[in-house]
Ligand code: NG6
């Protein structure tokens with residue numbers, strides 16, 4: 414189903430429509446919407462997906478009150494392109510600058526682009542982004558003044574309130590940014606950031622390993638040291654604004670709970686993106702050492718705690734019934750992603766991808782298949798399960814349909830209204846979904862088949878994580894009714910391969926709408 418486009422060509426993005434809830438004769442529901450977006454949480458990580466060695470009572474509670482999806486996919490197998498696609502409804506590969514962003518990247522989504530936050534904002538929702546951002550900030554890459562308000566920030570993208578980390582916890586600058594400026598900025602310690610060279614006299618993980626009292630790198634991550642952990646990129650200053658990794662989950666959760674309490678009269682849209690379970694994994698001491706899987710397992714417990722705090726805040730505020738919660742992840746899992754946290758040695762029989770092949774970065778299912786739990790007590794079935802084929806690309810149009818949003822022409826071009834899938838009311842599969850691997854190799858999936866286009870990339874990552882990429886110089890075709898993407902049957906099925914190739918060409922040329930009918 415296509416979106417409801419407004420016929421006027423010049424609708425300003427983020428136009429404010431006061432409490433609009435009726436489109437013609439149709440009336441729309443206006444639940445609060447909370448997206449809880451974990452980082453690198455694998456398809457098989459949670460106990461409710463068969464994960465071993467973790468105790469996640471809060472996520473179990475959420476799953477028992479909603480639908481658990483077993484065939485849902487992020488758009489890409491790394492963070493920046495997944496998040497870009499989720500928040501704009503456009504495939505990230507249509508643009509050249511959406512790969513894993515540095516901490517000093519300029520804001521990738523430009524202020525004129527219509528985002529999911531603009532959409533909610535236009536319909537009278539209060540909107541916020543809390544946690545990991547990783548989509549750039551400011552006007553020009555490398556030219557941000559971190560000691561002043563940033564000229565381009567999330568307020569330009571429809572978020573009323575924002576308390577974020579610029580990129581990832583393993584990238585500088587290691588400070589929270591609230592409403593477009595460094596939170597608790599310390600004038601005694603002005604911040605400078607570079608991804609080119611170190612600042613004279615500043616220690617690095619490479620030269621000063623004796624200063625790494627919290628975590629040491631296993632590959633990369635040997636530049637500036639903050640909180641006894643070396644990072645990607647160089648920074649100087651920060652003083653009291655520098656985060657402590659062990660407090661990140663508490664800090665973002667506290668801000669989320671406060672936003673919920675302040676907006677309980679609703680409606681509101683919250684994009685809550687955790688650092689857990691991304692590296693560096695260094696959760697609060699009340700979680701550290703609690704899991705037999707080491708720090709990665711501890712980070713899963715920390716994530717579960719965040720979820721619990723949000724559920725409790727909604728309940729305390731009396732708005733749990735009419736809040737739609739979507740819990741998912743930005744890409745598949747990785748064990749050793751650059752720090753000596755022993756995540757691999759301590760798996761103790763746990764498989765972060767479940768039965769799937771590959772992982773983060775890869776074109777195999779482990780790269781993009783993710784957990785997804787959708788709960789909305791007032792409407793969505795409780796304790797249900799769905800194997801419907803779904804992609805996060807459709808969430809913008811689907812949520813837009815739910816609240817009766819009108820999209821400016823051309824916005825969210827790759828997002829289609831599949832609200833019935835998202836709410837567990839319609840079990841018909843999307844005809845196909847598309848996935849993007851780290852090197853931009855695209856794959857197409859139907860309920861039964863998966864095609865991976867040829868790629869020159871290496872078959873197994875050689876620079877750190879031990880992950881099969883799914884790259885091969887010839888086409889791959891897998892029967893997805895069999896587990897594991899083990900047998901490439903492309904050679905025996907040339908017609909099917911040709912069909913997928915022509916579909917992919919049409920998608921690239923933006924001429925594919927009919928194929929989704
Ligand atoms: C990689 C980092 C990895 C992680 C990833 C981004 C190195 C050696 N590895 O380049 O640790 O930060 O980028 O992860 O630097 S993501 O989930 O945000 O996409």
Ligand code: CA
Nearest residue numbers: 452453492743
């Ligand atoms: Ca990620």
